[in-house]
Amino acid sequence: MKKVLIITYYWPPAGGPGVQRWLKFVKYLRSFDIDPIVYIPENPNYPVKDPAFLKEVPEDITIIKQPIFEPYGVASVFSKKKTNQISKGVISSGSQSFIEKMMLWIRGNLFIPDARKFWINPSVTYLSRYLEENNIDTIITTGPPHSLHLIGLKLKQQSGIKWIADFRDPWTTIGYHKELKLTKNAAERHKELEHEVLNTADQIMVTSYTTKKEFEELTVQPIEVITNGYDVSYFDSVTPDEEFTLAHIGSLLSGRNPLVLWEVLSELKKESESFAKDLKINLVGVVSDVVVQSIKNYGLEASLSLQAYVTHDEALKIQRASQLLLLIEIDAKETQCIIPGKLFEYMAAERPILAIGPDQWDAAKIVRETNTGKSFVYDDKTRLKTAILEYYQAYKKASLKVHPIGLQKYSRKALTEHLSNVIKQL
Secondary structure (H helix, E strand, C coil): EEEEEECCCCCEEEHHHHHHHHHHHHHHHHHHHHEEEEEEEEECCCCCHHHHHHHHHHCCCCCECCCCCCCHHHHHHCHHHHHHHHHCCCCCCCCCCCCCHHHHHHHCCCCCCCCCCCHHHHHHHHHHHHHHHHHHCEEEEEECCCCCHHHHHHHHHHHEEEEEEEEECCCCHHHHHHHCCCHHHHHHHHHHHHHHHHHCCCCEECCCCHHHHHCCCCCCCCCCCCCCCCCCCCCCCCCCCEECCCCCCCEHHHHHHHHHHHHHHHHHHHHHHHHHHEEEEEEECEECCHHHHHHHHHHCHHHHEEEEECCCCHHHHHHHHEEEEECCCCCHHHCCCCCCCCHHHHHCCCCEEEECCCCCCCHHHHHHCCCCCCEEECCCCHHHHHHHHHHHHHCCCCCCCCCCCCCCHHHHHHHHHHHHHHHCCC
């Protein structure tokens, strides 16, 4: 059985989407003759926790840990709320306070590639010895945080070990990168490190086809697309909501504010007393004050329900109970590559997906190919209004459902088999 060392920052009890990709891979890798060993920080600063994920960690898996120093603890002296947001990658695109601007400048220019950089050298020292003593065949680093790829880079340079660099998100082209107040030198340094990682790793892994295309301009190393996916979940039957619920699970920040959706819903409420009575907008997770105010401005406050972060299990139940599931992305070229992890769970919930995002969005293509909903660009008001009205009419007839096609290839076990084949071919 091939032994693989997985270097990841996010691991249970961390919550949110970042932890799930490699937790699920580790859960199934032994089924395909790969023995995973997981390396994680001993004292991480997880902005969100979900202890329920702990039950999915295989009991006999080897997990090794080393301490990490993170400057977020020091920065929280200035603003605990802003520090927590920045550590999650939540960056306001509106007016920013002096403290927030200062923290972003420090984050972008002094902590390159990110604030977990202080874990690089201690990890390399510790893992160099561990690799020698335990006959590891391959190492895998997953980012963000992209500083973990620099651990892989140094280990590769020292020992020549086979190395896979997994990019859950892009590096220098991700939407928030340009919000980091980068100096010219800092921006160049980010690009230099990205280039070195992409051209030293034996194998690059990405989660979207757009990211693969971008990286192919930077490297000739092999690039494999392995998306995120869904896991089989077992629940007692979930009763559908009585209201016509449009649910969004996850962060809905100011940049993802779908004004066209609020406008359409406002018009439909005015045009139909029945629609106004049945409509419920259920936003679960971190929601920007800007988004909430927009909803109020369109006269939708009475239909709005806000829920704070819920456990993953609870999120899955909400998905299955909702009438429509909202998938919203920023309207920008940089976000064409973003395929939110929740998309695959939405598909498995077998509730219609209403996706609004940029033109040529990878996620929209998957929605169309799997017949799990409809997708729209931000200026597509007429089609969006027609679709919502059609969904509402089906809801009134108790016939609102989808008939998915080809979901199996997105199951976590099928994706892990794909990963195992990549590992074995190195």
